[in-house]
Amino acid sequence: MTRINTSDTDKAQIIAWRQEKVPIKTICDRTKQCKRTIMTILSAAKNLPSGSIPLTKPRSGRLKVTSKNTDMLLKREVTKNPRLTASELKISYPELLGKVSVRTVQHRLQKDLGLPCHMAAQKPLLTARMVKQRLEFANFYKHWTPEQWEKVMWSDESNFSIVHRGRVRVRRPIGSDRFSPAYTQKTVKHSQHVMVWGCFSGFLERGRIYFLPKNVTMNSDKYITCLEEKLLETYLIHESEMFMQDKAPCHTSKKVMKYLDDHHINVMQWCGNSPDLNPIENAWKIMKSKIRRACVSSLDELKEEIKRVWIREMTPEYFKNLAHSMPKRIQMVIEKKGQMTKY
Incomplete structure (x- = not known):
């Protein structure tokens, strides 16, 4: 045993x-x-009196160089400021940790105190006003059913780059060269990219996508052109009852809002800085992951791969599941009191 x-x-x-x-x-x-x-x-x-318990014999091995009080101090400091490193803790308490190695401090935090180090999740900064708006939004829509969310046309833009900029994990043998081409991620200063606008509904899967010209950013006029070419017909085909767009200035300008009103598009009142509430963000992430594996080398190849993934690999069931995830997202915002969620 x-x-x-x-x-x-x-x-x-x-x-x-x-x-x-x-x-x-x-x-x-x-x-x-x-x-x-x-x-x-x-x-x-x-050999002991009745009711006594045999004591554990002292074991061999080096004694711990930190006391229980020191361990509790480490836990208290890291709980107060999760960004503290082992080196910073050692410098902050020279009398207690002066003779303790950084490696030992790391071991105490990770193994003994259950405080391992993780990469911090990147989430948008929320002001108090944004938090309040998110909570109001969640409370307003908390009783909506998945079928009601299917009738929403979701939209957003996203940049797709030829060279991926995020961190990539690799597995390499112990003792191998860390800088071998097989284990390094190639970077460029200014990777070519294309901005894509897209939409979908849970009722009839994906909508249409729109590519902005090279070196052109979205403004009110371009956005109206995009809506005219890609949204109006799709909105009717999908039998949508509401259109979701974020609060980017080019989306909420008077010219754009008048255009949508003239074409009887019911716009959802959105809360700022809330990508976790827009399920199309998950679709963009999946698409970028698939396109990264294709290893495209030009903008034309990138555009063709975006079209292929959007049409062939993003299934109707996937988009329906995205729409049906809204009740969970709404409930999580309420539980988090308006703060960011895992989505």
């Missing part, structure tokens, strides 16, 4: 069972301890 440290409570229970004439094998099965351990505990208990 695997060796397990026996607590004082377990020792007392073993002694009590044996006094009740419970067989040794049964005690072994109940405690997951080997027979030798049980017999050692019972033998030691015979």
Whole structure:
């Protein structure tokens, strides 16, 4: 059996069972301890007064260089400021940690205190006003059913680059060259990219996508052209009842809002800085992951790959599931009191 440290409570229970004439094998099965351990505990208990528990013998090995109070101090400081590093903690408390290595501080935090280091999730900065708007939005739509969310036409823009800029994890053998081409990620200063506008509904899967010309950013006029070419017909075909767009200035200008009103497009009142509430953001992320594996080398190839993934790999079921995720997103915003969620 695997060796397990026996607590004082377990020792007392073993002694009590044996006094009740419970067989040794049964005690072994109940405690997951080997027979030798049980017999050692019972033998030691015979020479002790009634009700006493055998003490654990001191074990070999170096004593811990940090005390319980020091460990609690480390936990308190990291809980207060999760961005503190082991080196910064060591510098902050020279009297307590002066003779303690940085590696030992890291071990205490990770193994003993259950505070391993993770990459911080990147989320938009929310002002108090934005948090309030998000909470109001969630409370307003908290009773909507998945079928009602299917009738919303979701939209957004996203940049697709030829060279991926995010961090990539690789597995390499111990002792291998970290800078070998096989284990490095190639970067460029100004990667070519294209901005794409797209839309979808949970009722009739994906809508249409629109490519902005090279070196052109979205403005009110371009956005109206995009809506005229790609949205109006799609909105009718999908039998949508509401149009979702974020609060980018080119989306909410008077000219654009008048255009949408003239064409009887019911615009959802959106809350700023809330990509976690827009399910099309998840679609963009999946598409970028698929396109990155294609290893495109020009803008024309990039555009063709975007079209291919959008049409062939983004299934109707996927878009329906995105629309149906809205009740969970809304509930999570309420639980987080307006703060960012995992989406």
